[in-house]
Amino acid sequence: MEQEKYAHLEKELSPKTPILKNVIRAFLTGGLICLIGQFIALFYITYFNFTERTASNPTVATMIFISMLLTGFGLYKKISQFGGAGAAVPITGFGNAVVSAAIEHKSEGYVLGVGGNMFKLAGSVILFGVFSAFVVALIKTLLVKFGVVSW
Amino acid sequence: MKNGNIIFKTMPSIHSTGVTAGPLEKKKSVFAQQFDKLYEDERCDLPTNEDGHRQLMYDAVMIALSKAKKSPEKIDILLTGDLVNQMTPSNFTAQALGIPYIGLFSACATSVSSMITAALFTDAQYANWIVAGSSSHHNAIERQFRYPLEYGSQKGATAQWTVTAAGAVLIGQNKPELPSIQCATIGKVVDMGMTDPLNMGSAMAPAAMSTLTNHLTGHGKTIDDYDTIITGDLGSNGFKILKALANESGLPHTKNFRDAGEEFYGKDPTFKAGASGSGCSAAVFFSDVYQKLCKGEYRRVLLIATGALLSPLSYQQGDTIPCIAHAIEITRDGVDTI
Amino acid sequence: MISIYITSFIVGGLICVIGQLLMDVAKLTPAHTLCTLVVTGSILDGFGWYEPLIDFAGAGATIPITSFGNALTHGALAEAEKHGLIGVVTGMFEVTSSGISAAIIFGLIGALIFTSKGNI
Numbered sequence: 001m002e003q004e005k006y007a008h009l010e011k012e013l014s015p016k017t018p019i020l021k022n023v024i025r026a027f028l029t030g031g032l033i034c035l036i037g038q039f040i041a042l043f044y045i046t047y048f049n050f051t052e053r054t055a056s057n058p059t060v061a062t063m064i065f066i067s068m069l070l071t072g073f074g075l076y077k078k079i080s081q082f083g084g085a086g087a088a089v090p091i092t093g094f095g096n097a098v099v100s101a102a103i104e105h106k107s108e109g110y111v112l113g114v115g116g117n118m119f120k121l122a123g124s125v126i127l128f129g130v131f132s133a134f135v136v137a138l139i140k141t142l143l144v145k146f147g148v149v150s151w
Numbered sequence: 152m153k154n155g156n157i158i159f160k161t162m163p164s165i166h167s168t169g170v171t172a173g174p175l176e177k178k179k180s181v182f183a184q185q186f187d188k189l190y191e192d193e194r195c196d197l198p199t200n201e202d203g204h205r206q207l208m209y210d211a212v213m214i215a216l217s218k219a220k221k222s223p224e225k226i227d228i229l230l231t232g233d234l235v236n237q238m239t240p241s242n243f244t245a246q247a248l249g250i251p252y253i254g255l256f257s258a259c260a261t262s263v264s265s266m267i268t269a270a271l272f273t274d275a276q277y278a279n280w281i282v283a284g285s286s287s288h289h290n291a292i293e294r295q296f297r298y299p300l301e302y303g304s305q306k307g308a309t310a311q312w313t314v315t316a317a318g319a320v321l322i323g324q325n326k327p328e329l330p331s332i333q334c335a336t337i338g339k340v341v342d343m344g345m346t347d348p349l350n351m352g353s354a355m356a357p358a359a360m361s362t363l364t365n366h367l368t369g370h371g372k373t374i375d376d377y378d379t380i381i382t383g384d385l386g387s388n389g390f391k392i393l394k395a396l397a398n399e400s401g402l403p404h405t406k407n408f409r410d411a412g413e414e415f416y417g418k419d420p421t422f423k424a425g426a427s428g429s430g431c432s433a434a435v436f437f438s439d440v441y442q443k444l445c446k447g448e449y450r451r452v453l454l455i456a457t458g459a460l461l462s463p464l465s466y467q468q469g470d471t472i473p474c475i476a477h478a479i480e481i482t483r484d485g486v487d488t489i
Numbered sequence: 490m491i492s493i494y495i496t497s498f499i500v501g502g503l504i505c506v507i508g509q510l511l512m513d514v515a516k517l518t519p520a521h522t523l524c525t526l527v528v529t530g531s532i533l534d535g536f537g538w539y540e541p542l543i544d545f546a547g548a549g550a551t552i553p554i555t556s557f558g559n560a561l562t563h564g565a566l567a568e569a570e571k572h573g574l575i576g577v578v579t580g581m582f583e584v585t586s587s588g589i590s591a592a593i594i595f596g597l598i599g600a601l602i603f604t605s606k607g608n609i
Binding site: 017019022023026027028029030031032033034035036037038039040041052056057058059060061063064065067068071072073074083084085086088089090091092093094095098099100101102103104105106110114118121122124125126128129130132133134136137138139140141142145151 | 493494497498499500501502503504505506507508509510511512513514519520522523524526527528530531532534535543546547548549551552553554555556557558561562564565566569570573574576577578580581584586587588589590591592593595596597598599600602603604605606608
Binding site: 076096 | 199
């Protein structure tokens with residue numbers, strides 16, 4: 001059987017991705033995580049000296065801390081199985097990627113294992129975040145210099 | 152030899168088997184009662200996953216030997232494999248056992264490829280006693296092939312769960328009352344251009360079909376000659392596709408087909424399409440199938456272990472998933488039927 | 490005040506929906522999906538569109554990974570405004586250090602405390 005014919009048969013028989021179900025679950029999970037973030041921000045604004053702008057920094061750190069606990073107790077993968085991108089896209093998913101890799105590679109030691117592998121999943125996010133920020137900021141700075149746009 | 156078809160003239164027998172499995176398998180596998188040893192700890196109370204992996208294989212071999220009242224010194228060759236890089240769990244097992252050793256890699260088809268090789272050595276009278284087998288350990292394999300265990304990635308319905316299990320068989324000269332290896336078919340690598348590592352069943356089904364066809368035509372058999380034709384770890388999706396391919400190629404029916412991967416966790420939907428891993432086929436073939444052969448429930452079976460020959464590297468470089476399936480025919484019908 | 494909780498839920502949920510569609514429809518791996526979103530966030534800030542979203546949705550815009558791209562660009566632009574081109578490089582982590590430093594610190598602490606489990 002040729003590959004094309006098989007690909008057709010395989011597609012017909014394999015279960016379809018339940019996109020609508022996944023999307024609804026992603027919406028609910030992601031929305032809920034952001035809502036929790038909003039409450040944590042409120043906490044920092046109310047009890048500490050943060051403004052709505054600056055509260056996002058301690059909020060992000062707190063969310064990553066919670067993510068570490070959930071990851072360590074084996075719960076984050078269950079949330080992800082339910083929520084898909086709803087659990088991967090929030091900063092807690094970034095935390096999960098870093099913490100899970102760190103935990104997993106503990107057996108190779110703290111330098112080669114934890115240190116060397118901590119960012120093996122999340123590293124690409126940092127790379128492309130930093131590089132795209134560099135390109136965007138560079139273009140905008142040059143455009144301002146040449147008077148095309150203003151700050 | 153033509154098309155990988157082999158006939159074993161002396162019909163080497165399987166004298167004993169040993170199967171070990173992890174704690175999740177103890178709880179969830181429908182075959183748990185038939186396994187010889189089940190662990191409470193996923194690392195077998197050892198520091199790392201790989202150490203636990205090694206222990207699984209070691210214990211499976213020792214159980215098979217103890218059932219036949221043999222000590223490792225009496226064994227001529229050890230033929231085992233697993234999925235960890237460079238098969239270190241098998242290598243360390245061989246070191247601990249002190250048996251002359253060749254490591255074999257056919258991914259999840261190693262259970263059968265090792266039996267075929269063992270039967271060849273026995274048939275050619277180079278060895279009296281050979282231990283063959285394969286193993287996989289969920290934690291060790293998952294982190295190597297996919298993500299860290301605690302990383303949250305959403306698995307689709309076609310994903311399979313790598314089992315923590317090991318199976319070993321002791322193969323020796325023919326003894327008419329024992330299940331014996333009559334013939335085999337060495338598979339060809341089949342690549343249908345599938346690329347999704349979370350849908351291995353689809354990739355492996357054509358390999359299973361190719362080997363099944365080669366075995367039937369090469370040895371002049373029909374599917375009704377077998378009490379069961381059992382594949383290794385196609386999972387529910389791959390198994391469905393195999394049955395569709397069988398219908399398409401004109402086989403009369405598929406009612407005696409089984410798949411170890413689909414059955415392993417009792418079709419529990421939390422395991423998605425079922426089980427996989429080189430310990431999956433080994434554990435089921437060497438427990439459930441072997442015991443049914445011994446009891447006479449099965450007179451003749453065809454074991455087809457399937458393996459996806461990919462690596463994380465080949466996948467990331469955009470390669471397709473080449474697959475293999477090896478078949479071995481085991482019978483209780485005695486030597487005179489050749 | 491109540492409305493920020495509703496908008497944070499809805500906007501945060503919708504960004505995740507985009508992520509889910511990238512995975513399920515465009516068949517991207519999780520890593521590719523997250524990189525796409527981060528790059529999108531940083532481009533949006535180049536146009537100055539992400540900050541209004543934060544004003545509108547609060548944590549609904551700051552918690553998704555898109556905010557990481559936004560914060561990197563924002564820091565770079567703020568420094569560039571003060572120091573010119575060199576600020577593009579030096580200001581990058583001005584705003585967003587907390588996410589990465591928290592991930593590193595808690596990653597190591599997590600590794601010290603926990604061991605991974607093959608449960609389901």
